[in-house]
Amino acid sequence: MDARNDMLRLLHGxxxxxxxxxxxxxxxxxxxxxxxxxxxxxxxxxxxxxELPKPGSYITAQIGDYPLVxxxxxxxxxxxxxxxxxxxxxxxxxxxxxxxxxxxCPYHQWTYELDGRLLFARQMADGFDKGQFGLKPVACExxxxxxxxxxxxxxxxxxxxxxxxxxxxxxxxxxxxxxAFESTIVEKGNWKLVWENxxxxxxxxxxxxxxxxxxxxxxxxxxxxxxxxxxxxxAHWAKCEAAGLPxxxxxxxxxxxxxxxxxxxxxxxxxxxxxxxxxKKNLSDGVSTDRIGSLLLYHYxxxxxxxxxxxxxxxxxxxxxxxxxxxxxxWLVHKDAVDGVDYxxxxxxxxxxxxxxxxxxxxxxxxxxxLSPAYQPGPYSELHEGGVIQFVExxxxxxxxxxxxxxxxxxRSVA
Numbered sequence: 464m465d466a467r468n469d470m471l472r473l474l475h476g477x478x479x480x481x482x483x484x485x486x487x488x489x490x491x492x493x494x495x496x497x498x499x500x501x502x503x504x505x506x507x508x509x510x511x512x513x514e515l516p517k518p519g520s521y522i523t524a525q526i527g528d529y530p531l532v533x534x535x536x537x538x539x540x541x542x543x544x545x546x547x548x549x550x551x552x553x554x555x556x557x558x559x560x561x562x563x564x565x566x567x568c569p570y571h572q573w574t575y576e577l578d579g580r581l582l583f584a585r586q587m588a589d590g591f592d593k594g595q596f597g598l599k600p601v602a603c604e605x606x607x608x609x610x611x612x613x614x615x616x617x618x619x620x621x622x623x624x625x626x627x628x629x630x631x632x633x634x635x636x637x638x639x640x641x642x643a644f645e646s647t648i649v650e651k652g653n654w655k656l657v658w659e660n661x662x663x664x665x666x667x668x669x670x671x672x673x674x675x676x677x678x679x680x681x682x683x684x685x686x687x688x689x690x691x692x693x694x695x696x697x698a699h700w701a702k703c704e705a706a707g708l709p710x711x712x713x714x715x716x717x718x719x720x721x722x723x724x725x726x727x728x729x730x731x732x733x734x735x736x737x738x739x740x741x742x743k744k745n746l747s748d749g750v751s752t753d754r755i756g757s758l759l760l761y762h763y764x765x766x767x768x769x770x771x772x773x774x775x776x777x778x779x780x781x782x783x784x785x786x787x788x789x790x791x792x793x794w795l796v797h798k799d800a801v802d803g804v805d806y807x808x809x810x811x812x813x814x815x816x817x818x819x820x821x822x823x824x825x826x827x828x829x830x831x832x833x834l835s836p837a838y839q840p841g842p843y844s845e846l847h848e849g850g851v852i853q854f855v856e857x858x859x860x861x862x863x864x865x866x867x868x869x870x871x872x873x874x875r876s877v878a
Contacts, residue, residue: 466492471866474859480852481840488653488833494785497654498527500865501764505719506604506611506621508766508779509533511795512638513608514560515541519577522560526781529614531601532556534566536577543603543612544579549596566598607632608640609766609777624720624762630709631722631758635770636747640795643774643802644812647791650823652830654764654782655858657790660826661767662850670821673814677731677738678757684725685759687714688849699726699756706752718857720762727756733773734814742773742806744797763857774806776815786830792819 521534530546553570566575574583579598602613664680683693703710710724731738758770775795
């Protein structure tokens with residue numbers, strides 16, 4: 464209760480346009496509140512439809528204390544379950560990904576259908592009702608090739624997000640793509656520091672030489688700061704929308720998710736050292752327009768994305784502790800693209816592999832400095848860090864009311 468009151472007090476007293484107080488980035492009790500009030504209650508990006516290509520394909524993930532498994536069933540539906548056997552709680556699937564005809568717990572071989580039903584539990588007493596012991600389901604939605612889950616008992620309505628982001632995604636046919644490569648790095652910093660670093664390019668010129676060959680540093684690029692008055696952005700949107708690609712900046716009223724399409728620098732068409740294509744085949748058979756730039760899609764708290772004409776780069780953020788965050792990056796290409804023929808894997812991944820490692824070092828140095836007793840919140844640049852300001856405003860406005868609501872005594876306890 465003290466941590467809850469402390470967090471509320473600091474949120475109420477915080478100075479707008481400034482970074483957060485130290486405990487938000489370091490305190491284990493504040494981290495637990497983040498998990499309880501955001502991560503365990505909201506829609507989270509987990510992976511892609513194309514990672515589950517056939518019945519029995521599964522992937523696993525860990526969200527805080529919750530191990531999960533996502534599996535495609537015989538009808539083609541993607542299901543999400545708590546990855547905990549209904550016998551004695553063992554993890555049913557302990558690999559990151561795989562394929563299985565049935566989900567079989569390795570402990571005592573309790574066997575589940577791909578839709579979660581318990582099929583077999585050997586040597587149980589007469590009267591044992593298998594129907595009462597299926598895997599516990601988790602809310603799961605797929606949109607434009609992206610899979611989201613929600614751990615809440617009563618998930619928020621997914622329809623508004625689907626309605627906004629699906630038109631941007633569908634032309635790129637990510638359901639039909641394939642993962643060319645993926646990597647996961649652990650950044651020794653709070654998840655909010657990972658996001659704050661992502662939400663500005665104030666640091667790019669001094670830290671990201673590879674990315675800066677193709678990605679603009681202008682704060683208007685991500686849409687939050689004056690994109691609708693930037694002639695280059697307006698011209699790019701008009702060109703792409705004329706080709707049937709939704710591009711204009713849109714953001715949901717709460718500021719949690721948004722999308723826009725941004726041009727790359729000069730004649731660049733892809734994130735490579737030369738700016739030339741990384742993949743010969745277009746990502747989508749339905750998109751042939753040249754120089755479409757990058758579709759930028761953001762959803763707090765789990766994902767940011769860059770979708771280009773020849774490939775896509777998607778990012779997933781998952782907190783491990785108050786001071787550790789896992790960032791998973793996946794490079795998606797056309798399903799028929801062949802490494803060594805249509806693309807060179809080293810060239811495809813070079814820019815973002817380097818950028819990710821640079822960002823890891825930045826976040827870790829930031830986290831290290833915040834640990835100092837001398838740390839105090841500092842001002843964001845209004846010219847370059849509007850995206851960071853927007854993220855912190857979203858965080859404060861999102862968790863604040865939930866903190867207040869959770870801290871109120873139930874009526875029965877005060878009657």
